[in-house]
Amino acid sequence: MHIRNFIVLIGLMYCSSIVSAQSAYKPVKDTVALKAKIDNMSKVTNSIESDFTQVKDLSMLSEKITSKGHFYFQKKNNLRWEYTTPYKYIIVINQDKIFIKDENKLKKYDMNSNKVFKEINDIMISCVNGDILKSNKFKISFFENDTYYKLELIPTMKGMKESLKKINMYFDKSVTSVVKLDMLEPSDDITTLDFSNKKINSPISSEKFMLK
Amino acid sequence: MKNLCLSSLFIAFLFGCSPTQGYKLSRVEIVTSTHVRAIINKDNSLLYKAKINLYNKYYGGLIVLKQIDPSTAHLVFVTELGMKMFDFEIKNNEFKLVYVFEPLNQPKILKILESDMKLILLQSLINKEARIYEKENECIYVVPNGNYKNYYFVNKTSKTVGKAIVKGNLFSKEKVNYIYNDSLNAQQIKLKHKGLIHLKIELNNISKEKQNE
Numbered sequence: 001m002h003i004r005n006f007i008v009l010i011g012l013m014y015c016s017s018i019v020s021a022q023s024a025y026k027p028v029k030d031t032v033a034l035k036a037k038i039d040n041m042s043k044v045t046n047s048i049e050s051d052f053t054q055v056k057d058l059s060m061l062s063e064k065i066t067s068k069g070h071f072y073f074q075k076k077n078n079l080r081w082e083y084t085t086p087y088k089y090i091i092v093i094n095q096d097k098i099f100i101k102d103e104n105k106l107k108k109y110d111m112n113s114n115k116v117f118k119e120i121n122d123i124m125i126s127c128v129n130g131d132i133l134k135s136n137k138f139k140i141s142f143f144e145n146d147t148y149y150k151l152e153l154i155p156t157m158k159g160m161k162e163s164l165k166k167i168n169m170y171f172d173k174s175v176t177s178v179v180k181l182d183m184l185e186p187s188d189d190i191t192t193l194d195f196s197n198k199k200i201n202s203p204i205s206s207e208k209f210m211l212k
Numbered sequence: 213m214k215n216l217c218l219s220s221l222f223i224a225f226l227f228g229c230s231p232t233q234g235y236k237l238s239r240v241e242i243v244t245s246t247h248v249r250a251i252i253n254k255d256n257s258l259l260y261k262a263k264i265n266l267y268n269k270y271y272g273g274l275i276v277l278k279q280i281d282p283s284t285a286h287l288v289f290v291t292e293l294g295m296k297m298f299d300f301e302i303k304n305n306e307f308k309l310v311y312v313f314e315p316l317n318q319p320k321i322l323k324i325l326e327s328d329m330k331l332i333l334l335q336s337l338i339n340k341e342a343r344i345y346e347k348e349n350e351c352i353y354v355v356p357n358g359n360y361k362n363y364y365f366v367n368k369t370s371k372t373v374g375k376a377i378v379k380g381n382l383f384s385k386e387k388v389n390y391i392y393n394d395s396l397n398a399q400q401i402k403l404k405h406k407g408l409i410h411l412k413i414e415l416n417n418i419s420k421e422k423q424n425e
Contacts, residue, residue, distance in 0.1 A: 056294040061278045061286055063257055065294075086418045087261055089272070089292045102263075102272050102292075163313075187311065191294035 025143035025150050034142055034149060035133065037175040042131050048073040048177060050198040052081075059188040071195065078209040079125060092211050099211035106211060138167070148172065148179070162186065176200060231363045231377055232352050235345035243342045243353060248364070249371040251333045251390075251398050252277045252285045252302075258397060260415035262289060266321065267410050273297065275415060277333075286310070287329055298322075300329060305339050324411060328403055331376060332388055332413070336362050350374075360385065372396055383407070393417065 028034050049072050056065040072080040077096075083089040090101040096111040126132040133140065137160065138153035153167040163185060170180035177200060182192045241247070252258070257278035264271040273291040280286060287300040299311040307326050316322070330336045342353040346368075353364040357378060365375040370392070378386040386405050393399040403413040 054294055056290055058276065058288055058290075058296075061257070061276065061280060061288065063276055063278055063288075065259065065274055065276065065290065067292070067294075083292060086259075107270075185296070187296075189296060 023145040023147070025145045028142035028144050028149065031142045034175070038133055038171065041171075041175050041177065044201075045177065046075045046201050047204050048198065048200055049202055049204055050195040053192075053194045053196070054083075055190075055192045055194075057190045057192070059190070072204050072208050073125070074204050074209065077125065080208050090211060092209055094209040101211050108211075132169070144173075146173075149175065231365075231379065232345045232354065235347040235350075235352055238344045238346040238351070240341060240343050243337050243340055243355075245338065247353070247371065248334060248337065248366050248373055249396060250338075251373075251401075252279055253397055254279050256420075259418045260401075261418055263412075263414045264289075265410070265412040266324075271297065274418075287333070298325065300326065302333065302335065305335055307335065324409060328386070328411070328413060331362065331378065331386065332401055332403060332415075334364070334373060334376075337364050337373075370396060385409075393419075 050070070052069055052071045054067040054069075056067075057063075058065070066085075067083050068085040069081060069083040071082070072078070077093065079091075079093040081091045088101075088103060090099070092099040092101075093111070098109045098111055100107045100109075126135065132138070132153070133151070137155060137157055139156055141152045141154075143150040143152065148170045149172075151169040151171075153169060155161050155164050155166075165184040165186050167184075168180075168182045169178060171177070172179050177198060178195070179198075180192075180194050182190055184190050257276055260275040260277070262271075262273050262275040271289075271291070273289055276286070276288045276290070278286050278288075283304050285302045287302065289297045289299075291297060295313065296311060297313045297316055298309065301308045301310045307330055309322060309326065312322060336357060337353060337355055340355045342355045342364075345352040345354065349368045351366045351368055353362075353366060355362045355364070360378050360380050363377040363379060364373050365377075366373050372390065372392050374390055376386075376388040376390075377384050383406070385407055386403065388401065388403045390398050391400040397417060398415075399417045401413070401415040403411075405411045
């Protein structure tokens with residue numbers, strides 16, 4: 001698989017979640033209006049703070065691995081994923097720097113010298129704020145039920161299709177933020193991310209985007 | 213005379229390096245699950261925090277060991293972000309690579325990983341003929357492994373493997389250390405290569421309680 005697609009997949013891993021049973025989804029009639037709402041959401045969202053639950057469902061093993069933590073996003077290029085369970089692991093993106101803290105080991109990378117991280121950053125942020133709609137890497141279909149809008153993103157790039165079958169991205173009906181996402185792999189494994197206790201546009205300390 | 217002394221010292225050195233020194237050859241047998249306690253738990257899946265350092269690259273994540281039917285188990289490695297890196301199926305004691313993430317799909321890397329996972333999970337021991345050495349409450353199971361020999365140090369009472377060494381005529385090239393919890397599941401497994409292959413693997417068990425926090 002091409003490295004670019006590999007990177008894209010890593011980014012998308014951040015953008016997955018599972019959705020509990022809800023009323024049936026039907027196609028959105030006015031997709032232009034929905035796209036405009038999502039576009040507006042991207043424009044007015046300056047920061048997001050929330051808890052998240054990540055579930056990796058290994059279908060063949062009937063095994064689920066659950067991780068939990070806190071998530072922070074600050075426009076334009078600041079991101080923090082802080083895993084707290086089952087162990088501590090932090091990844092921070094601060095403008096052109098990326099930091100990873102695995103237990104007590106800290107690693108620092110320069111985004112500009114590394115296309116890999118730049119692309120990870122772009123994808124993670126576009127997933128969070130809805131900008132991924134502007135990507136040409138997916139064929140997007142729009143659905144809705146009583147609770148959510150659901151966007152189905154089917155990869156169009158050959159390399160990515162081998163590792164990723166589909167992404168489902170969920171927005172609340174007011175389209176204030178991405179609330180849930182799930183990523184389906186060809187093997188039917190699913191990686192999910194579910195955001196909760198969300199605070200939109202609340203101030204976030206700049207220290208959250210620094211790691212020492 | 214000088215050469216004789218050097219030769220004697222060299223021979224003494226070789227014998228001194230033998231892991232079985234101080235142990236007595238007891239018997240030669242085919243090793244079964246009655247001899248040693250398996251690392252994979254037949255009843256419960258095991259989850260490990262994994263740290264793999266391979267040729268200056270670090271791969272962190274989680275390893276799941278799970279028995280899915282009486283003859284089949286899986287070893288799956290996923291990153292913290294949920295990305296599956298590789299999936300080995302272990303069926304009737306044979307290893308089969310079910311999935312590998314493309315950047316890791318390099319014969320050299322896969323060969324080392326498979327070999328090491330076999331060593332760690334005792335697949336290089338079970339169903340193999342072993343020379344069994346004994347001393348007090350410990351046995352050493354010695355199994356040929358190409359130009360090397362695998363030495364598994366087994367506690368006679370618990371039947372757990374405390375240490376495994378892969379050794380040639382002169383030097384050891386790999387060492388695995390195991391620490392067990394009260395349930396006799398491996399709490400920590402550390403593997404280290406010596407010599408040209410720069411690989412370290414450390415697995416730390418994540419308890420069910422910790423997973424459910």
